[in-house]
Amino acid sequence: MAATSTHPDVRSLSVSSRLTDKHGRAITDLRVSVTDRCNYKCIYCRTGNEGAQYAELPIADYLRMVRVFVSLGIEKIRLTGGEPLLRRGLIDMISELAQMRTAFSVEGVPLASGAGRPLDIALTTNGHLLQELAQPLQDAGLNRITVSMDAIDHEKFSRITRVPDSFNRVLAGVRAAKRVGLDPVKINCVLLRGFNEDQIVEFAKFSRDEGVIVRFIEFMPLEEDRVWTPEVVVRMEEILAALNTFQPVVPLAAKVVSETALRYTFQDGAGEIGIIAPVSHPFCGHCSRVRLTSDGKLRTCLFSQSDHDLYGVLRRGGDDGTLAEFIQRTVDRKEARHHIGEPDFLKPSRSMVHIGG
Numbered sequence: 001m002a003a004t005s006t007h008p009d010v011r012s013l014s015v016s017s018r019l020t021d022k023h024g025r026a027i028t029d030l031r032v033s034v035t036d037r038c039n040y041k042c043i044y045c046r047t048g049n050e051g052a053q054y055a056e057l058p059i060a061d062y063l064r065m066v067r068v069f070v071s072l073g074i075e076k077i078r079l080t081g082g083e084p085l086l087r088r089g090l091i092d093m094i095s096e097l098a099q100m101r102t103a104f105s106v107e108g109v110p111l112a113s114g115a116g117r118p119l120d121i122a123l124t125t126n127g128h129l130l131q132e133l134a135q136p137l138q139d140a141g142l143n144r145i146t147v148s149m150d151a152i153d154h155e156k157f158s159r160i161t162r163v164p165d166s167f168n169r170v171l172a173g174v175r176a177a178k179r180v181g182l183d184p185v186k187i188n189c190v191l192l193r194g195f196n197e198d199q200i201v202e203f204a205k206f207s208r209d210e211g212v213i214v215r216f217i218e219f220m221p222l223e224e225d226r227v228w229t230p231e232v233v234v235r236m237e238e239i240l241a242a243l244n245t246f247q248p249v250v251p252l253a254a255k256v257v258s259e260t261a262l263r264y265t266f267q268d269g270a271g272e273i274g275i276i277a278p279v280s281h282p283f284c285g286h287c288s289r290v291r292l293t294s295d296g297k298l299r300t301c302l303f304s305q306s307d308h309d310l311y312g313v314l315r316r317g318g319d320d321g322t323l324a325e326f327i328q329r330t331v332d333r334k335e336a337r338h339h340i341g342e343p344d345f346l347k348p349s350r351s352m353v354h355i356g357g
């Protein structure tokens with residue numbers, strides 16, 4: 001289902017400047033939440049209650065804002081939510097994003113020709129609808145995918161997602177993503193003490209058996225319900241210790257400096273594990289990310305106390321130059337770091353499902 005229409009202005013746009021914040025960090029990654037609806041109610045993310053209200057903008061408006069970000073040097077776009085596969089129009093949106101790869105140029109030379117890095121398009125999903133959508137996503141131009149899975153044990157999986165029989169559906173989705181050639185397929189696993197820390201070795205085996213990268217994520221205080229305490233967090237050292245009981249782990253070199261995960265394999269070279277440790281080993285110093293929420297607010301940190309109404313600028317008739325100025329001004333004020341675990345920590349103004357993970 002190839003998109004035929006691209007924004008008329010897009011071909012004349014060039015990458016004019018690099019987005020940099022006042023701490024000197026280059027901002028190259030944009031996460032775009034395309035809905036805050038979700039069909040799972042993971043215990044560490046959502047309340048068990050149905051939210052009646054949700055926020056979604058027309059796909060064309062997300063694209064308009066993304067186009068301005070790309071013109072400012074954004075190189076990687078991750079679509080997220082909520083659950084992005086629930087979003088009507090997602091496949092066409094990815095086709096349009098894929099067209100931006102060749103539409104933008106650095107001093108007249110298209111990015112895809114090697115003068116710059118081509119736009120990387122990724123997506124994070126719970127995988128529930130992935131079996132059906134893997135091929136259309138790949139055809140539309142998605143590069144790679146991350147699927148959230150918090151247990152290998154089927155019952156535990158359903159207890160966490162609060163959706164019966166969800167494991168087999170997600171597993172089928174992971175396999176479909178591999179089959180159609182989305183590469184790499186990554187698995188995100190949030191560990192919570194008392195729920196799933198006994199799954200670490202199972203996930204190590206899963207990485208090796210299924211040929212996927214498993215990334216363990218420390219639980220952050222971003223949930224709708226107030227369940228986060230420092231004690232619930234399963235920290236990096238503990239994860240490594242558990243993996244070492246299976247087979248000695250071997251560190252892998254970082255591919256890019258802004259990488260969130262520390263990468264490991266095992267002594268025999270099979271399997272890849274990432275550990276994302278924002279609580280015990282924060283990586284704010286080389287953060288390259290900003291986020292656009294499903295209602296069009298720009299967030300400079302997961303833990304921001306406020307967000308910035310980029311969509312409001314668009315709605316009031318702002319042209320691309322005005323949007324670009326607003327983005328530059330907002331990014332400049334990006335927070336130096338988060339304060340998780342410190343006495344002055346304040347919970348962010350929104351929870352993960354409403355920010356876009």
Ligand code: SAM
Binds near residue numbers: 125127
């Ligand atoms: N629905 C999609 C999914 O399940 O992947 C995308 C949205 S979800 C909010 C994105 C990622 O954030 C998931 O991998 C999820 O496990 C992670 N996540 C949610 N709440 C979190 C928290 N409090 N701490 C760490 N990761 C969290």
